[in-house]
């Protein structure tokens with residue numbers, strides 16, 4: 674630094690102090706995991722049944738699972754917003770609008786999967802923006818650990834709710850295949866849906882504690 678622009682010692686110290694405080698404040702406020710609100714988005718609803726085999730509808734499984742996750746997260750002191758808590762139709766744009774509304778939040782969409790032929794099995798978690806990857810990875814890891822389902826991995830996709838939710842980390846969980854007869858039999862039991870909900874909730878809490 675040329676002599677003419679050298680700061681007196683006091684001012685130099687002051688500037689260093691201000692810079693340090695600013696950096697510390699930014700580090701605190703920009704922490705990706707400093708959320709206090711979880712937006713849960715049970716897929717489908719009303720005439721939109723989602724995956725369906727006989728009378729087993731994805732819309733019912735997703736809502737039941739989301740309600741269980743809601744209870745577990747509230748016990749941990751987190752605020753929970755549900756995009757739907759009844760069997761109603763919510764347009765995708767309304768779901769992502771809810772996902773963008775609160776600050777310091779994360780968005781978790783809950784679905785069950787389907788494939789033709791019924792051979793598909795296991796759980797997978799999707800993200801769109803790379804800033805949502807870690808949330809997806811934590812949920813996927815705990816979900817698989819808690820349920821012993823086949824690990825189909827963390828995947829990137831452009832589903833509307835995770836693409837249009839831009840203000841908060843957003844993921845979409847596929848909790849097993851309605852089209853797979855053995856997985857369907859398991860997911861019809863409350864005990865198995867409780868395990869799925871525990872996996873999702875534990876993944877969310879582990880992500881919150883990570884940094």
Ligand SMILES: [Zn+2]
Nearest residue numbers: 716723784785
């Ligand atoms: Zn779905």
